[in-house]
Amino acid sequence: MNPSIKDVAKLADCSTATVSRVLAGKGYISESARKKVEEAVKELGYRPNRVARSLRAQKSRVIGLVLSDIRNPFFSEISRAVEQVAFQHGYNVLICNTDEDSTREEHYLKLLEEEQVAGILLSPTRNRVQKLNTVSTVPLVLFDRKFPKSTLDSVIIDNEAAAHALTRTLIAGGFKRIAGIFGARSYTASARISGFKSAFEGQESFIAGTHQIDAFEEEGNRLTKKLLNDDVPPDAILCSSALLATGAFRAIKEMKLRVPEDIGFACFDDPSWATFVDPPVTVIRQPAQAIGESAAELLMKRIEAPDRPVSEITLQGELIQRASTGGN
């Protein structure tokens, strides 16, 4: 058994309250007492039991970060930013991965609340608002995705504008039949689809299809092959995430098509390979770090002031034009 505060008190010949005060560094403590306690702590290798502490305090210095896909570099980037901010405020971050599975999301949300975390950062998998009732008592900030008219803090990018710009780049490159591949039903997907669609207004190009699938690499690969084997295949493809794009770009290469001559290509996120494949890929880079930081800061504020007004922060994606969209 690990030593408890009692053991320390016994060794330092004082009460547990004194030990506690020394540890917390508050209240009045004599120099001699402090010294004795510190020695005892060191000698026993004492470390406070956070579970007891949390039970007592009815909260902990831990926040939960619920990611919909840990393999998505966009989310890992965010998690690093979150950790950084949290650390500065004295919080620790525990990460949960839902793999876009709303059952697991619910499970983790419950777990985190039952673990009495101080707050939760979430990129919700689906559009079902009821879910969030399960964590009603815990400060919660949404990032990357939000709900239509929710009363929760959120940090997202202007997905509609970004999708619009990306699609327009493809149109400007001379592509006529553009297929869009988006993640499954979510606020983000809807917004991007709006932007995608609105980009065609008053243009000669048209939509060759708007697809929503699970945002996994293999799904993107499968669908792309299917589309390109159609009787009238699209002449350009837009993917709404790095994972989808990886699968799609692989499909294009597997089918020995040339980009942009045979097929145009553009995607969200800035996959690690986007600059060194042939040709480099036009992308919307999401300010992942800024998103993570803002979300974490918002959560810290919400924890400290649960009744503050709701903030909805919208950041802008950055269009990076490369050769895959032709034109220029």
Place this chain on the structure above:
Amino acid sequence: MNPSIKDVAKLADCSTATVSRVLAGKGYISESARKKVEEAVKELGYRPNRVARSLRAQKSRVIGLVLSDIRNPFFSEISRAVEQVAFQHGYNVLICNTDEDSTREEHYLKLLEEEQVAGILLSPTRNRVQKLNTVSTVPLVLFDRKFPKSTLDSVIIDNEAAAHALTRTLIAGGFKRIAGIFGARSYTASARISGFKSAFEGQESFIAGTHQIDAFEEEGNRLTKKLLNDDVPPDAILCSSALLATGAFRAIKEMKLRVPEDIGFACFDDPSWATFVDPPVTVIRQPAQAIGESAAELLMKRIEAPDRPVSEITLQGELIQRASTGGN
């Protein structure tokens, strides 16, 4: 305030002990009592406080997974496997990201222990065994990396054999001056370096350099550019991880070199882009899923039987030969 077990007991008109028994599903309970309690639970939306439970039980149903780099797909793959196994055994997984920073590693190890997790899975950042004294009381299983002569369970791949095979492929492709880029000091790096070196025995090719750097994309990029700008640059590069490889391959492309004509290339892990870049890259694919599963299973066993003998599981990497190593 969330309802506590007392509230449930009051509403169900029984003692907290009865509620607890119903919840745990053990001990003798009358049908009528069970029903009343279940109704009360539902009505109040009661959810047990895990912190209190853990404090009482002196342990939790949570295991910690400490990753050295959450952005590395190899680790995210592992984390998914770990979660799957853990779930089957009724455990939840909390992920901590150290970014190869041993201070943060230590921090998280302490945190997890203080949070009374049931066990920890760790890919240790550095070779300092003392560190692990800080978690001496918690069941701990190492994966991906281990220590020379430790008394801890571990799951790794045969890094020496894998590096040997990968290097031999490069040599067979006719490359003469091969540079190896490895992650910073770790058991894994050492083993791979051994395999790298031993591959040259009795061969005409020789080592153009054995480099150890932080396993980040930018580092790989920087070093590769530097190497290729040398007076006598290497004619092939071997990278010991996907992240390093991404940076290195990007450097090669940025310098407009042709692979394998100007420079040979091979790496560990199987980056998502390895099949569709020009040319496809020869790799050692690590059985990430198997590693994660084995490690998690080992941990489950260790938790249930703390005194069982130490297991060291070694899996084999798979050589996937593609065009970047020339030959054939």
Place this chain on the structure above:
DNA sequence: CTGAAAGCGCTAACAA
């Protein structure tokens, strides 16, 4: 079959 009571390790009143 059920309830009373103790106690996990810690902190915060309150008293001294």
Place this chain on the structure above:
DNA sequence: TTGTTAGCGCTTTCAG
């Protein structure tokens, strides 16, 4: 400046 004490929410003897 320090100690005593109560209690966070839960489970688990031990009696009944």
